[in-house]
Amino acid sequence: MRKQRPEGGGRSRRRFLRATGVAGAAGLAGCLRGWSPAGATGDDAGEESPTVAVLSAGSLQHALERGLEPAVDVPVRIESHGSATVARLIDEGQRDPDIVTVADTALFERPLSPPWYSVFTSNAVVLAYNPDTAGGRRVAGASPERWYEPLVEREVRLGRTDPDQDPLGYRTLFALELASRYYDDAPDLRERIPRREQIYPETGLLSRFETGSIDAAFAYRNMAVERDYEYVALPDEIDLGDPGYDDGWYSTVSYELPSGQVVRGGPIEYASTIRRMSDAARSVFAVHTTGSYLAESGFVGSDRFPRYEGAVPDEVRRATDGSNGSRSNRPPTERAPGDAVSEITVLI
Template sequence: MHETAGVPRRAFLSAVGAAGAAGLAGCVGGRAGARGADDDSVAILAAGSFQHALETGLKPAVDVPIRVEAHGSATVARMVAEGQRDPDIVTVADTALFEDPLSPPWYATFTSNAVVLAYNPETAGGRRVAEAARWYDPLVAGDVRLGRTDPDRDPLGYRTLFTLELAGRHYDDAPALREVVPDRRQIYPETALLGEFETGSIDAAFAYRNMAVERGYDYVSLPDRIDLSDPAHADRYATVSYTLPSGREIRGSLIAYGSTIRRPSEAARSVFAAHTTGTYLDESGFLRRDAFPRYEGDVPAAVRAAVSGDRSEQTAADRTSPR
């Protein structure tokens, strides 16, 4: 199925330019991880696929100033673990990164996503994807300039490989797609991936559904047996894996975003509540379920109270929670 979000292309390009500039400023200056003596803002270090949603959806929805820095989630985890960044809130696109290397005392799983094949209908390669009876045929034939992210740096990269492997098994007439489609020249940073459409560098890209929806790009929805979005197929997803340079093996699983507060404060809890439950998630194309947010570990009472919106409970929790 081909789906199109109704956002004008010019509006999309302007939004990408603004968000990209903001993200680049954060990456270069490290502002989302730095702390100033008189700084009352909340710093969020987040998965690259969340950058646009945080800048355009969360920021206008809260009263607290927010500073955002975005990278691939594996890079985010490494920067925090190695002490390169010290943000108030950390959000990653794979909760496995909270098991290793971050290991926070608690975190919330709060949204999901799906892997899709986004394409640019204004290029010859993009039109080949749009017109293909089988979406993978032009990729196998090499008729499309494809973009994807680095599996060593972020979950979207290894989830793309998982999707290709699962697709190779799912379609009776497909070759081993994980072996024949990937090429190192296809790799771009997650925060810049879809922006490559603007420069004409690529025709199509494996992306998260939200990345295509919030930017107004056409995309091919993939079967739920391979797009890592459906809990009913979790056992199937677990049959694929990728080994990181560290030697750690990542197994396929349902896409799950996690977030935690590292520097407790009333402002951070307020932002965290909006970040993990706000309607901007739906508007940005993320997938939410009734069970979200789901907590792991020793969650502070003040955090639960902030998320639930219980004023009396929050007041009581604030008396005993660290600030």
């Protein structure tokens, strides 16, 4: 089934930013990294902790380091995991964050089941490649409708993430299955392409280009844009980035997690919630879910975001409605009058 021709050629951060009219986020200071164990809420359990712990999807790591940290008025420390691991760490009591963010709202249906959450941005699956390697050049030289052939013929050292650990892993399998249906005579790509030795952690996937371990990788578009890597833009019918293809198309593919939970294909949506309410948590949450750093990092925004599900507290709505990403436009050293300084720990 071919519904439209895919976009041809490689893309990079420069081309993406020119197309969207978004300036880069260069020059922003990186943030400290760290984590807080379960139940760590400060020296005095009877007082509000000055530290807000946020556990979040690994594909947000670069954006939070370069964009969120300089946009808030507090120090930020960062750790990252695949979203399925994030959900498992909380469900098993290994982490007890104030804020949690995942790359698939299905993980908020089970196992986390928060009373409310904000859906705040989207993404798309792409095939990133290194044009300086033989395998990468094979990807770049393939016909726009035959990008998968070098992968099937095993002429490319391919990287992907573990579908049992994060949504990018199972979305890669979804994209391959949809591609098999989309192109007229493509083989069963979900069966032919994946091999176990291709799997790497999400947070270090594209760094394998620098080490020479891989020539190409299935990644989120923001991951390629942030690092200025070339990528093949897949058709909307394949990249899981267009809500218009949800019912009857994206939703026809699925994957069973080790827990037995079956996740189905759908448009990529990131969601976040505050688990322990505080002024500091609301402040960080507002910039995290509405800041312009998301567009600068290649994430996709639209009039649909932010969208709330469940019984969202009024004070959260007020905080995010009043933010509108404006704080992200302040220079990192500038503070608004009366801004309080607290320590924020972000676990990604």
